[in-house]
Amino acid sequence: MDIFATLKPAAFHILLALAERDLHGYAVMQAVRQQSGGSIPLQTGSFYRHLSTLIDEGLVIEAPAPKGDDDPRRGAYYRVTARGRQALAAEQARLTGLVARMKKLNLGAK
Amino acid sequence: MDFYVFLLRLYPRGFRERFGAGMRRAFAQDLAAATARGPFSRATFLAASAIHAVWFGTLERLPRGPVMRSFFQFDLRAASRSLRATPIVTAVALVSLALGIGANTALFSILNSLVLKPLPVRAPEELVRIDDGSWTNPIWEGIRNQAPTFTAGAFAWSATSFNLAKEGEVDRVDGAYASGDVFQTLGVTAAIGRLFTSADDTRAFGPDGPVAVLSYRLWQQRFGGDPSVIGRSLLIERHPFTVVGVMPSSFEGVDIGRVSDVIIPVSTDAWINGKDTALDSRTSWWLEIWMRLPSGKTIDEVTLALNAARPGIRDATLPKEWPAKFQDRYLKDPFKLVPSATGDSALRPRYAQPLTVILFVVGAVLVIACANIANLLLARATARRHEMSVRLALGASRARLARQLLAESLILATAGGLMGLAVAQFASRLLVGQLATSVSTVTLDLSPDWRMLAFTAAVSFGTAILFGLAPALGVSRVAPNEALREQSRSVTGDRRFGVRSALVIAQVALSLSLVVAAGLFMRSFVSLTTQPLGFDPSNLLVTTVDMRQSAATPAERRALYERIRDAVASVPGIRHSAISQITPVGGSSWNGQGKVEGGLEVSGKAAEYWVNPVSPGWFETYGMRLLAGRDVAATDTETAEQVVVVNETFAKRFIGGGNPIGRVMIADADFPEARRVRIVGLVSDAVYRNSRAGIYATAYFPFLQGGGVSSSFRISSNIATDRPSARRALASALTQVDGRLSYSFRDLSDQVRASMAQERLVAMLSGFFGALALLLAGIGLYGVTSYAVNQRRTEIAVRIALGATATSVVRMVLGRTGWLVATGVIIGAGLSYWAAKFVGALLFGLTPRDPMTLAMALVALASIGVLAAWLPARRAARMDPSSALRD
Numbered sequence: 001m002d003i004f005a006t007l008k009p010a011a012f013h014i015l016l017a018l019a020e021r022d023l024h025g026y027a028v029m030q031a032v033r034q035q036s037g038g039s040i041p042l043q044t045g046s047f048y049r050h051l052s053t054l055i056d057e058g059l060v061i062e063a064p065a066p067k068g069d070d071d072p073r074r075g076a077y078y079r080v081t082a083r084g085r086q087a088l089a090a091e092q093a094r095l096t097g098l099v100a101r102m103k104k105l106n107l108g109a110k
Numbered sequence: 111m112d113f114y115v116f117l118l119r120l121y122p123r124g125f126r127e128r129f130g131a132g133m134r135r136a137f138a139q140d141l142a143a144a145t146a147r148g149p150f151s152r153a154t155f156l157a158a159s160a161i162h163a164v165w166f167g168t169l170e171r172l173p174r175g176p177v178m179r180s181f182f183q184f185d186l187r188a189a190s191r192s193l194r195a196t197p198i199v200t201a202v203a204l205v206s207l208a209l210g211i212g213a214n215t216a217l218f219s220i221l222n223s224l225v226l227k228p229l230p231v232r233a234p235e236e237l238v239r240i241d242d243g244s245w246t247n248p249i250w251e252g253i254r255n256q257a258p259t260f261t262a263g264a265f266a267w268s269a270t271s272f273n274l275a276k277e278g279e280v281d282r283v284d285g286a287y288a289s290g291d292v293f294q295t296l297g298v299t300a301a302i303g304r305l306f307t308s309a310d311d312t313r314a315f316g317p318d319g320p321v322a323v324l325s326y327r328l329w330q331q332r333f334g335g336d337p338s339v340i341g342r343s344l345l346i347e348r349h350p351f352t353v354v355g356v357m358p359s360s361f362e363g364v365d366i367g368r369v370s371d372v373i374i375p376v377s378t379d380a381w382i383n384g385k386d387t388a389l390d391s392r393t394s395w396w397l398e399i400w401m402r403l404p405s406g407k408t409i410d411e412v413t414l415a416l417n418a419a420r421p422g423i424r425d426a427t428l429p430k431e432w433p434a435k436f437q438d439r440y441l442k443d444p445f446k447l448v449p450s451a452t453g454d455s456a457l458r459p460r461y462a463q464p465l466t467v468i469l470f471v472v473g474a475v476l477v478i479a480c481a482n483i484a485n486l487l488l489a490r491a492t493a494r495r496h497e498m499s500v501r502l503a504l505g506a507s508r509a510r511l512a513r514q515l516l517a518e519s520l521i522l523a524t525a526g527g528l529m530g531l532a533v534a535q536f537a538s539r540l541l542v543g544q545l546a547t548s549v550s551t552v553t554l555d556l557s558p559d560w561r562m563l564a565f566t567a568a569v570s571f572g573t574a575i576l577f578g579l580a581p582a583l584g585v586s587r588v589a590p591n592e593a594l595r596e597q598s599r600s601v602t603g604d605r606r607f608g609v610r611s612a613l614v615i616a617q618v619a620l621s622l623s624l625v626v627a628a629g630l631f632m633r634s635f636v637s638l639t640t641q642p643l644g645f646d647p648s649n650l651l652v653t654t655v656d657m658r659q660s661a662a663t664p665a666e667r668r669a670l671y672e673r674i675r676d677a678v679a680s681v682p683g684i685r686h687s688a689i690s691q692i693t694p695v696g697g698s699s700w701n702g703q704g705k706v707e708g709g710l711e712v713s714g715k716a717a718e719y720w721v722n723p724v725s726p727g728w729f730e731t732y733g734m735r736l737l738a739g740r741d742v743a744a745t746d747t748e749t750a751e752q753v754v755v756v757n758e759t760f761a762k763r764f765i766g767g768g769n770p771i772g773r774v775m776i777a778d779a780d781f782p783e784a785r786r787v788r789i790v791g792l793v794s795d796a797v798y799r800n801s802r803a804g805i806y807a808t809a810y811f812p813f814l815q816g817g818g819v820s821s822s823f824r825i826s827s828n829i830a831t832d833r834p835s836a837r838r839a840l841a842s843a844l845t846q847v848d849g850r851l852s853y854s855f856r857d858l859s860d861q862v863r864a865s866m867a868q869e870r871l872v873a874m875l876s877g878f879f880g881a882l883a884l885l886l887a888g889i890g891l892y893g894v895t896s897y898a899v900n901q902r903r904t905e906i907a908v909r910i911a912l913g914a915t916a917t918s919v920v921r922m923v924l925g926r927t928g929w930l931v932a933t934g935v936i937i938g939a940g941l942s943y944w945a946a947k948f949v950g951a952l953l954f955g956l957t958p959r960d961p962m963t964l965a966m967a968l969v970a971l972a973s974i975g976v977l978a979a980w981l982p983a984r985r986a987a988r989m990d991p992s993s994a995l996r997d
Contacts, residue, residue: 025132026139044136045162048129049169075132 007091010040010050015059015088018080022063025051025075051078059084114138116558117160120167160528185510189517199490200522203483203577206886207526210476211569212533213879217469218565219538220545223554224367225462226561227452230360232297234451236262236403238412241446244268244395247376247388252423253399253416254289260415262404263295266397269365272346272372273656273852278845280656280854283328284551285346285372286363287379287397293323295402296361301326303340303355310354311375313389320378322351326359328371346372347382348659348850362553364400366455367545369553385664386821392429400450413447420445433781457552461545464872464952471627471879474620476573478886481613483522484577485893488610491515491581512582519578527570531558534566544871547864580609610894611930617890618934619941621883622971626942628873628880629963630953635873637955638866644796644805645694645732649685650858651833652693653678653825653840660850667819670848674825675725677843683831684839688728689813692721693824693858695800695865702809706789707774709765717779719760720798720806723816729755729793731828739771739791746812753812755791760807777809787811800865802954826858833857872952884974891978895927899982906986907994916987923986927979935971939964 007015010032017023017031029047032040042050054060055078063079080088114137118126137159144155193200228234245253250266257264266289275281290311298305305323310316322344324333333339343350351374363370376397380387388394403412424441432440491498498511538556546552655674662670671689678687692698700721705712726742729735737758746753754775761770770789778784791810798806813819829836837855844851863870899906906919946958956963 024135025129026136029136043162044133044140044159045166047136048125048133049166052125052129052170075129075135 622938
């Protein structure tokens with residue numbers, strides 16, 4: 001995948017949540033729901049579809065479980081790859097550019 | 111949680127293995143959160159999860175290519191958006207579909223578990239059973255000894271019930287005697303402990319003494335799933351058995367519809383029943399014989415081998431006391447094997463046919479509902495002609511538009527199917543509850559399997575085509591330029607009106623047949639319930655007394671019987687009581703063949719009479735009238751002259767009517783034990799087995815002349831007090847006579863009701879679905895008439911403006927609908943006439959082409975038709991022509 005292409009909002013939020021630290025599936029879902037303030041209506045079905053796409057594209061990999069968590073029911077932990085961080089950086093650059101352009105328009109002041 | 115494991119199966123295996131654990135956890139946590147918000151949240155969440163699973167599971171199974179993407183990401187999305195835009199139409203369609211598909215799936219799941227599901231054992235397709243009933247233990251032992259040479263295992267099985275009570279009133283559970291190799295042959299292994307083997311199935315018992323195996327259900331219910339049950343002692347028929355194991359939850363015995371909660375080896379019958387044991391009897395037919403075909407052998411080859419062994423087995427087990435004629439037949443009768451992969455069930459002959467008929471009925475209701483949905487979608491499509499023509503004008507292909515409409519139907523059908531599955535889970539349990547009666551319980555495994563899912567999927571997909579095709583085809587008739595004349599008015603109406611009329615005609619035809627069927631079944635049930643029984647069951651309490659565990663030897667039983675009789679006679683609150691071997695509609699029967707000296711020459715079936723040994727006062731207890739002669743008397747003992755009281759049907763059958771008193775009857779004419787019996791009384795007719803079977807020629811022998819006092823008999827009491835206190839009084843009287851007696855109580859009126867359970871079920875269901883069909887057809891008629899009236903608004907306004915009266919407008923509208931109804935009714939009458947041949951066997955007291963029922967159905971449909979058409983007609987007649995013409 002072209003890592004400089006625009007990320008889908010849900011994928012972006014997932015990467016962002018994982019960039020902070022390794023998380024298991026449900027924790028990622030919860031983090032995205034909080035980060036996006038509910039604007040990304042992530043359900044189990046849609047979340048795992050996004051996740052599998054991110055894994056297939058090499059942006060996320062499975063990570064070993066941290067010490068102290070040996071609950072077999074929680075499912076795997078996930079981690080952002082270097083490529084994933086590049087994609088986030090590219091997104092940052094894109095968004096920064098957009099924000100800079102918007103600032104010039106001075107939309108906030110009224 | 112099982113629900114989600116089930117939903118996960120919708121995903122491809124690889125995906126499931128990769129993410130399954132995480133998804134289950136996420137689901138569980140979200141479910142907990144939704145549950146905390148309340149039951150509605152929970153239900154919504156579960157429904158949404160199901161839809162998501164179908165959606166994303168399907169997506170994961172599809173290649174991620176552009177064509178699929180276009181269908182899934184654009185067509186389906188556009189379709190679901192447009193469905194959400196018309197919430198009422200969508201909701202009505204969904205509810206009709208959910209109910210229709212749910213009813214179908216519910217019935218199918220019952221039929222599935224009753225008839226189609228194979229036994230949950232190893233290679234069930236290899237199982238066969240010797241056909242037609244039960245066999246004696248000597249025959250079983252003969253076959254068992256030879257079986258290893260031509261089978262891959264054989265076992266004997268006898269479904270029965272066991273009393274687990276320590277004393278007093280019985281505590282019955284369903285169970286079975288099974289031979290030692292049953293579990294090995296079936297390939298069933300224990301959930302805990304061990305299952306018994308042939309080492310346990312000997313009269314001297316195995317190493318653990320007499321052993322019993324429990325069902326998983328009984329283990330959970332009575333022992334709370336406590337593993338320490340293994341090794342514990344369990345009283346079965348008051349004999350201490352050692353529990354050695356629990357069967358897996360999947361296996362509940364080879365009888366479908368009943369759970370064998372306790373299984374004990376066949377040979378323990380000798381221990382339980384002592385001198386009454388059936389083990390050595392050559393005339394006690396109580397064991398079913400099952401076999402497993404060796405791999406590669408066909409059922410015919412094994413039948414051949416079995417019959418080659420037959421002469422030896424039959425010779426060695428010949429009932430010596432039988433007359434030559436019967437012995438000859440015994441020796442010649444071949445063994446026949448039948449495939450038994452789906453087990454055996456007493457419910458099958460009783461319910462398979464009625465349930466199949468009802469499945470057709472609910473199928474027809476679903477078709478009627480589909481017609482309504484199709485009409486609804488057609489109306490919606492008409493309202494969207496403008497949108498469609500704009501899109502066509504802007505360059506959309508017709509195929510693309512049709513694809514979106516099909517996508518809408520697909521979404522409706524899928525959601526309806528999923529909701530239908532949920533409805534079915536509920537409805538099928540409700541239905542199975544109706545199959546059970548106070549007399550017998552029914553337990554069917556209704557868990558969804560691939561058959562049920564395939565059925566639901568096929569039904570949902572079929573309905574999508576049924577109701578989705580008409581609107582999709584309609585798109586091809588939309589002209590792009592229609593967008594330009596959207597505001598124009600037409601006088602001629604709409605070509606699609608033809609499709610809608612055809613749908614309504616089909617609805618009327620189908621619902622007429624359903625109403626006819628419902629009428630037939632309900633009238634059958636009524637004529638069955640109003641059939642005179644010949645006795646009044648309302649105050650009769652039947653006590654079954656079992657003397658097997660008392661200390662009395664068979665020789666002492668007569669004295670015990672007399673003590674019981676006298677004790678019961680002095681119980682307060684009982685008007686009359688009497689003892690008999692058999693009680694009407696009690697399920698057991700006893701028949702013989704005979705003739706009356708100087709009477710009619712009868713043979714075969716006509717020489718058959720039904721026997722009931724009764725004590726003095728039995729007729730009085732049942733309210734039967736003594737028409738001539740006398741009742742059996744206390745003096746009619748074993749040593750006195752052999753006498754009998756017969757009923758009117760008996761007198762008619764054997765002497766052609768008239769007074770039979772003083773004649774001599776030859777009972778069991780063909781047997782060595784044939785005896786001459788003097789007829790001393792004539793009583794009024796009464797039902798013997800059940801109302802449907804009618805009145806049998808019945809011979810009431812004095813209880814003491816009925817071939818000895820057997821180990822169990824029934825006391826019928828006509829009670830004057832309430833049932834619980836009568837039961838208590840009888841129980842204490844019996845316990846005082848002998849503390850080791852076991853007994854159980856049953857209200858005769860319950861048994862009478864239970865004997866009509868099948869007819870009640872069919873009448874109830876067909877009545878319900880017939881009414882539903884009528885309602886749906888009414889809605890369909892109303893919809894199509896309102897639509898027609900709307901289309902012809904201008905025309906009608908012009909007519910009114912030109913002086914047409916309200917009556918003539920109503921007549922015009924009604925005439926149009928009347929034509930639809932008349933056509934539908936004619937087709938429906940033909941359909942009913944043809945379908946009649948399938949329901950004949952289920953009717954009682956009327957013919958399947960009963961003209962009265964047809965007339966009633968016609969009236970019902972005509973009334974619904976008039977009502978459905980009259981409402982829009984009246985609206986049309988009251989319309990203000992000037993405002994209609996201004997529009």
